Amino acid sequence: DQQVKQNSPSLSVQEGRISILNCDYTNSMFDYFLWYKKYPAEGPTFLISISSIKDKNEDGRFTVFLNKSAKHLSLHIVPSQPGDSAVYFCAASGGNTPLVFGKGTRLSVIA
Amino acid sequence: GAGVSQSPSNKVTEKGKDVELRCDPISGHTALYWYRQSLGQGLEFLIYFQGNSAPDKSGLPSDRFSAERTGGSVSTLTIQRTQQEDSAVYLCASSSGTGADNEQFFGPGTRLTVL
Numbered sequence: 001d002q003q004v005k006q007n008s009p010s011l012s013v014q015e016g017r018i019s020i021l022n023c024d025y026t027n028s029m030f031d032y033f034l035w036y037k038k039y040p041a042e043g044p045t046f047l048i049s050i051s052s053i054k055d056k057n058e059d060g061r062f063t064v065f066l067n068k069s070a071k072h073l074s075l076h077i078v079p080s081q082p083g084d085s086a087v088y089f090c091a092a093s094g095g096n097t098p099l100v101f102g103k104g105t106r107l108s109v110i111a
Numbered sequence: 112g113a114g115v116s117q118s119p120s121n122k123v124t125e126k127g128k129d130v131e132l133r134c135d136p137i138s139g140h141t142a143l144y145w146y147r148q149s150l151g152q153g154l155e156f157l158i159y160f161q162g163n164s165a166p167d168k169s170g171l172p173s174d175r176f177s178a179e180r181t182g183g184s185v186s187t188l189t190i191q192r193t194q195q196e197d198s199a200v201y202l203c204a205s206s207s208g209t210g211a212d213n214e215q216f217f218g219p220g221t222r223l224t225v226l
Binding site: 004043091093096098 | 212
């Protein structure tokens with residue numbers, strides 16, 4: 001029973017365009033959401049997060065949007081760069097519970 | 112070192128053997144987590160340690176899996192009588208506290224292959 005779902009295993013985007021990665025969750029107790037980025041042979045690195053009291057958080061080229069009623073969040077990267085090519089994991093937590101991760105979306109930014 | 116380190120980076124073992132995976136967290140981090148990532152799957156939580164509190168073992172998939180953290184620092188994940196389905200990348204992370212808003216810093220992982 002997957003509580004955090006990333007339904008697109010892969011995404012290709014042209015350099016300079018917007019990348020939109022989507023994530024859905026089922027547990028209404030989740031109140032904190034994170035995106036991690038992973039390069040091959042490296043551990044995931046934290047990218048951006050959002051608390052359930054907000055619906056948007058922006059950090060440079062990265063923006064996370066949260067739609068609580070739809071239990072949906074998305075990560076926007078604009079403009080996309082070749083160095084953004086990686087696997088992106090969505091994660092969620094409720095209170096002090098361990099993070100629950102999605103299966104990841106592999107983003108390829110084509111020059 | 113500045114980051115989380117794990118050893119070995121790769122481990123190939125035969126079904127039925129025991130393996131030990133090591134994690135050195137960032138110095139001063141009180142929380143330490145173990146995850147595994149099987150092929151095509153997301154990160155699956157296994158266990159976490161916070162200070163001197165009893166560890167949260169709720170993610171361990173079977174009693175063949177155990178972990179300890181000595182002196183509040185280094186941690187070892189042990190898998191006894193390995194099975195082929197244990198093949199995965201085992202990731203360790205540490206943070207300055209628990210709570211999702213405490214950033215977890217991940218090591219590079221140990222790729223375990225059970226033949």
